[in-house]
Amino acid sequence: MVEKLKKYFSYGPKAIFVFVLIMLSVTVFIFNTRKTITVSIDNKKIEITTFRDTYRKALTANNIIVGPKDKASPSLDSKIKDKTKIVVKRAVDLTVKVDGKNLKVKSAERNVANMLKAEKIALKGLDRVYPSKNSEIKEGMKVAITRVESKVITEDKPISYSTVVNKDDGIEEGKKVVKQEGQDGKKSVSTRVIYENGKEVSRKIIKEIVTKKPTDKIVALGTLGVYxxxxxxxxxxxxxxxxxxxxxxxxxxxxxxxxxxxxxxxxxxxxxxxxxxxxxxxxxxxxxxxxxxxxxxxxxxxxxxxxxxxxxxxxxxxxxxxxxxxxxxxxxxxxxxxxxxxx
Incomplete structure (x- = not known):
């Protein structure tokens, strides 16, 4: 019995050392994995302490849900560093009127242009956006897209002939004699037509080419008096x-x-x-x-x-x-x- 006690106490300092070493390692581990971060959500700040390695895990562990349309910076899957900050911008509800539809959209994009790009709503060259593409996204915003299309239509149109009246003292006064019949001419007319959302709103002639000149009608008007x-x-x-x-x-x-x-x-x-x-x-x-x-x-x-x-x-x-x-x-x-x- 005495021998056993002597043997036990002979290992005591070693056990204490090992225990202390383990506790020190745990303390270092905790110190190295414990991080304090600031979460800014729509300009409201929350400070949290976490042992998680990514922002996503840290936020989830603290019951902070980031929706699929919310935006976070840095990204949620970024590795956490102590005393850093993550900014979360909540998506807001807005309506986009386009192509005859009213689309309900949630977006956390900075402006209208980014929102349209994120929602894969393509704009063509002449399309108009209201409010402007640089406008900041706000809750309840209504965005209207006007589809603008320009077409050039070319068609043949008649040129009306003119009537030329010449006085003729060889014809009784008041009588008219057609000396030459008139003929309409022809011209090629190019017109630019503007459509907004499929409806014509304006047209402007941009070019005219005479392809056939008109022939004047010539009429002789009698001036010869008859008594x-x-x-x-x-x-x-x-x-x-x-x-x-x-x-x-x-x-x-x-x-x-x-x-x-x-x-x-x-x-x-x-x-x-x-x-x-x-x-x-x-x-x-x-x-x-x-x-x-x-x-x-x-x-x-x-x-x-x-x-x-x-x-x-x-x-x-x-x-x-x-x-x-x-x-x-x-x-x-x-x-x-x-x-x-x-x-």
């Missing part, structure tokens, strides 16, 4: 009508200052013999500035005449009609008549 005597007879065509003060004269001395036998007695200013013709042209005196000599006329109540003579008193809008006798001169007197300048 129809009230007592019947042939119609009289004229270019112009003047309302004039008409007097009368004969070849006697009272009218011409000459007597039979005198030089140029009965001779007009154009060298013709003054005459009154019921079936042809009679001689009349005019102011050549108004009616040129040699002009053929028709005078209401008198008949056909030709401007062959002049007179000192015949100035301006006056005309002097030749008669064969004094009695006819007296009967005529002074009248306002229409004088037709014949074609």
């Amino acid at each position: 129809r005597p009230s007592r019947g007879g042939d119609s009289i065509q004229y270019n112009k009508v003047l309302n004039m003060r008409a007097t009368a004269y004969t070849s006697d001395y009272a009218s011409t200052g000459k007597n039979p036998g005198d030089y140029d007695f009965g001779i007009t200013a154009t060298g013709t013999v003054a005459r009154r013709s019921n079936s042809g042209y009679s001689s009349v005196a005019v102011d050549p500035r108004i009616i040129p000599l040699g002009t053929k006329l028709y005078i209401e109540g008198y008949g056909y005449a030709i401007a062959e003579d002049t007179g000192g008193a015949i100035k301006g809008n006056r005309i002097d009609l030749f008669f064969s006798s004094k009695s006819e001169v007296y009967n005529w007197g002074v009248r306002q008549v229409n004088v037709y300048i014949l074609k």
Whole structure:
């Protein structure tokens, strides 16, 4: 019995040493694996102590759940270092209106552009986003995407012909004669059409090319006057009508200052013999500035005449009609008549 006790106590210091060594190792292990970290969740900070090696395990052990759309920095599977910080941003609910649908989305992305990329909602070149892509994501936000499409449509269109009206003194006044039929031309028109969410919102012509020129329609408009005597007879065509003060004269001395036998007695200013013709042209005196000599006329109540003579008193809008006798001169007197300048 004594021998056994001696033997036991001889190993005592060794056992104590081993025990102390084990406890020291455990203490070092605990000291090395024990870590204090700060968890920031939506700007609220929590300090926790953990023996876990990753942030995911540490948060789970402390009943801090990170949702699938929440974002953590550094990543949840990163190795923990003592006195470090992990930032968790909770995903918020928002609505994205796109392609005729209202999508319910949870996102913790920084802005609209990142959210759309994360949700695999692709934008094309002209598409518009409201609010802007740089807008910060907020709870309850409504994001609308307008699909914008631009198309260039090319089509043939007619070019209407023009109507050209030319005056023609060879056609009775008021009548129209088509000299040339018109034909429409043709042009190629390129139009840019803008669609928003499938609906046309604008169109603008960007190019026109004339492929066929139009042919003008040419119409002759008659300016030739036609006078129809009230007592019947042939119609009289004229270019112009003047309302004039008409007097009368004969070849006697009272009218011409000459007597039979005198030089140029009965001779007009154009060298013709003054005459009154019921079936042809009679001689009349005019102011050549108004009616040129040699002009053929028709005078209401008198008949056909030709401007062959002049007179000192015949100035301006006056005309002097030749008669064969004094009695006819007296009967005529002074009248306002229409004088037709014949074609």
